[in-house]
Amino acid sequence: MDVVTRFAPSPTGYLHIGGARTAIFNYLFAKKHSGKYLVRIEDTDKKRSSEEAIKAIHQGLNWLNINSKYKIVYQSQNFNSHIKVAYELLEKGFAYKCFLKSDELEKLRIKSRENGIPIKSPWRKKKEQDEYKNKEFVIRLKMPSDGTTTINDIVQGKVTIKNEILDDMVILRSDNTPTYMLSSVVDDNDMGITHIIRGDDHFNNAFRQIQIIKYLNWNIPYYAHIPLIHGLDGAKLSKRHGATSLYDYHDLGYTSEAMFSYLLQLGWSAKNDEDYFIDRATKLFTLEKVNKSPAKFDLKKLNNINSKYLNIMKVNDVYKLIVERFKLSLNKEEQKRFKSLLPELLKRVKVYTDLEDEFDWLFQHDFFCKDKNLQLKLQNNKFLLKEIGSLLKECEWSMENIKNCLNQYIFENSLTFKDIGPMLRIALTGKTNSPDLVSIIYELGCTITVNRLNYKY
RNA sequence: GGUCCCUUCGUCUAAUGGUUAGGACUCAGCCCUUUCACGGCUGCAAUAGGGGUUCGAAUCCCCUAGGGAUCACCA
DSSP states (O other): OOEEEEEEEOOOSOOOOHHHHHHHHHHHHHHHHOOOEEEEEOOOOOOTTTTHHHHHHHHHHHHOOOOOSOOOOOOOGGGGHHHHHHHHHTTTTTTEEEEOOOHHHHHHHHHHHTTSSOOHHHHHHHHOOOOOOOOOOOOEOOOOSEEEEEEEEEETTEEEEEEEEEGOOOEEOSSSSSSSHHHHHHHHHHHHHHHHEEGGGGHHHHHHHHHHHHHOOOOOOOOEEEOOOTTSSSOOOOOGSSBBBBHHHHTOOOHHHHHHHHHHHTTTTOSSGGSSSSHHHHHHHHHHGOSSSSOOOOOOHHHHHHHHHHHHSHHHHHHHHHHHHHHHOOOHHHHHHHHHHHHHHHOOOOSSSGGGGGGGHHHOTTOOOHHHHHHHHHTTTTTHHHHHHHHHTTSSHHHHHHHHHHHHHHHTTTOOOHHHHHHHHHHHHHOOOOOOOHHHHHHHHHHHHHHHHTOOO
């Protein structure tokens, strides 16, 4: 079978983390089976849909590199075919016009809640009366009232429900627009979707939507309802757990690869950590290995994965990311300095935006330490710094020679590296910790180094 | 409340009736070391509770508890 999957977000806001993971699963599953992965924007509710939201969704998908390479489907453009199906169901007697007014409906809703049974519209049995001919109506699907429906969900397993709990859902609104329940089914059929992979919050819908498919004699797709993502406290993921918008993580300095990898291992398990790498995952992914229980979003783990990726990525790629983000314009010398020091710098951060703190000493020409307490230390060691400065001034510039130069000073003055290291570090970087001093001195170059060592505090 | 689903270290998870219940993250300690990191090593830490079935249960069955989803002219 040729696999066709789809990611079908509704454009009512940004692309959130759960949606992104659903997209990843759809993408991976199609890729694994050399099938098609499609994206469909579910904008049946025009009031709640927006252009910005659509843009945000594409932005998120593009960032993760999982946008569809096929034409994006906009559900609202298929309205006519949805409406046609609604009337087809009506004609065949699988649906009926319901003239219930909203207050009448509200009364029924309260009653049905008390009885624990779905709303029964009196219009299911009634014949259309003349007096209602010109009144507003909705079209409801006639759900089977007895028997059971079973779905063999790839993730959730075999689940059976009694048909009596199914309500006669609205498939066409009074303004003649189709509801999601209808549109989704019709589009899935038109698009030839073979596997519906979506959030677990849609599981109940599957039992209702499948009735439409049966009435129309269409092919029933495979279902895979994946569990939702929760916050660390087990509650539904929300703002107070941190960012819920996928793209916020881009802004925070996470890499696309790390995000992909983390989202993937939230619910899907592989044999080795390496299997979560995109390339391997596209070969290994199976829906059968998706867990049934919801996973909790843990920023610490994301941080760990992100720093791993930061350190295995090509230096040039990370470099580009940072330069672009901070709009750095660096000369040749600064570029070389940054790239050389970058691997060491990256070992110290979780997100690449944290590197911003290093820009001052890395690129500022007239850099000096601004911390008052540290300045005091430099003042007390003025002589030492000056001496080392003059030694370095005479040094023929190479890592080897700089090292020898420092060692010579230590030896001649009966010191250890600990006696000069901290001072040099503060003078050169304004901080008490940094990468290896010899590399820093080498990359900063003779002039800058000596200037900083001689700065008058 | 009705219906459905879920429950292995704090977190992500492995273990298709027989394992000292494994790994990763976090945390703690040690080693490496010019600092901070990286890395290496060690450690803390789990089968929600109770009943069955079985020679043997994290695994199969039942009950209880906790959590979640859903119950729209939203998707």
